[in-house]
Amino acid sequence: MASKVKGSLFAFLNPFVTALFVLLFIYTGFNKLFGLNNFTDTLMNQPIPHFFIPFLAWGFPSLEILAAACLLFPRTRRLGLLSALTLMVIFTGYIAAILLHFFRRVPCSCGGIFRTLSWQQHLWVNLGLIVLALLALIRKPVSSSLNLSL
Amino acid sequence: MKKFNFALLFLVVFGIAAAYANKPLRPSPKEMHVYAFQCMSTDGSKMYILFDCTAEGWTQGIDYSCDATNNLCTFYGDPTREHSDLAGDFFYVWDVPHAGFLNTGNFIFVN
Numbered sequence: 001m002a003s004k005v006k007g008s009l010f011a012f013l014n015p016f017v018t019a020l021f022v023l024l025f026i027y028t029g030f031n032k033l034f035g036l037n038n039f040t041d042t043l044m045n046q047p048i049p050h051f052f053i054p055f056l057a058w059g060f061p062s063l064e065i066l067a068a069a070c071l072l073f074p075r076t077r078r079l080g081l082l083s084a085l086t087l088m089v090i091f092t093g094y095i096a097a098i099l100l101h102f103f104r105r106v107p108c109s110c111g112g113i114f115r116t117l118s119w120q121q122h123l124w125v126n127l128g129l130i131v132l133a134l135l136a137l138i139r140k141p142v143s144s145s146l147n148l149s150l
Numbered sequence: 151m152k153k154f155n156f157a158l159l160f161l162v163v164f165g166i167a168a169a170y171a172n173k174p175l176r177p178s179p180k181e182m183h184v185y186a187f188q189c190m191s192t193d194g195s196k197m198y199i200l201f202d203c204t205a206e207g208w209t210q211g212i213d214y215s216c217d218a219t220n221n222l223c224t225f226y227g228d229p230t231r232e233h234s235d236l237a238g239d240f241f242y243v244w245d246v247p248h249a250g251f252l253n254t255g256n257f258i259f260v261n
Binding site: 028039 | 173174
């Protein structure tokens with residue numbers, strides 16, 4: 001009985017995580033592109049070398065949209081999940097570095113999707129998403145594909 | 151061949167529409183004045199501007215932005231909110247020190 005419940009929970013997990021990351025990355029990617037000037041300003045506010053910023057301003061949204069695109073197709077879904085996990089780990093590492101005062105100042109956290117969240121709240125949200133991505137990756141064998149029925 | 155999932159396609163369309171509907175608003179640079187000035191705390195840890203943006207209801211990253219490179223703060227400001235008291239007290243972005251800030255900032259009209 002318990003294993004049946006566990007099985008059905010995991011059966012729901014992969015489609016849920018896929019849909020969640022598709023929505024998240026499509027929204028954040030296009031939102032950054034639609035407000036590219038704003039996103040560039042936000043990056044200028046961050047303690048990162050400024051010669052990187054033009055590349056990051058285009059690179060981050062492009063990677064997010066690419067990861068979401070990979071999640072759309074069964075053949076590339078695992079690659080999409082891995083890309084999503086990698087992006088989330090990069091973002092989370094950056095937030096952790098800010099919170100641990102690796103940088104000279106704490107920049108504002110006002111540029112992302114969750115504009116009203118503090119860096120600490122951002123960290124918890126990101127950690128939750130990382131756990132979900134890991135669970136979906138662990139549950140999904142390389143050769144199989146999802147039968148998504150939302 | 152695997153069937154394409156239209157539920158995910160719907161999410162994509164919905165996500166793009168939501169991203170467009172919630173795109174960050176920023177006044178056109180043509181309508182804005184751009185100011186730059188130098189003003190840091192003496193220990194170099196804090197950046198100050200000559201205008202209390204937060205009290206004016208400005209949102210950092212939307213109404214103004216600061217670039218702390220080389221102690222230079224550049225921000226985009228609505229000229230109707232332009233401050234005129236160059237000799238006034240320094241106000242703050244994040245917090246106000248009671249002492250220990252460099253009072254030699256130059257307010258430069260850039261654009």
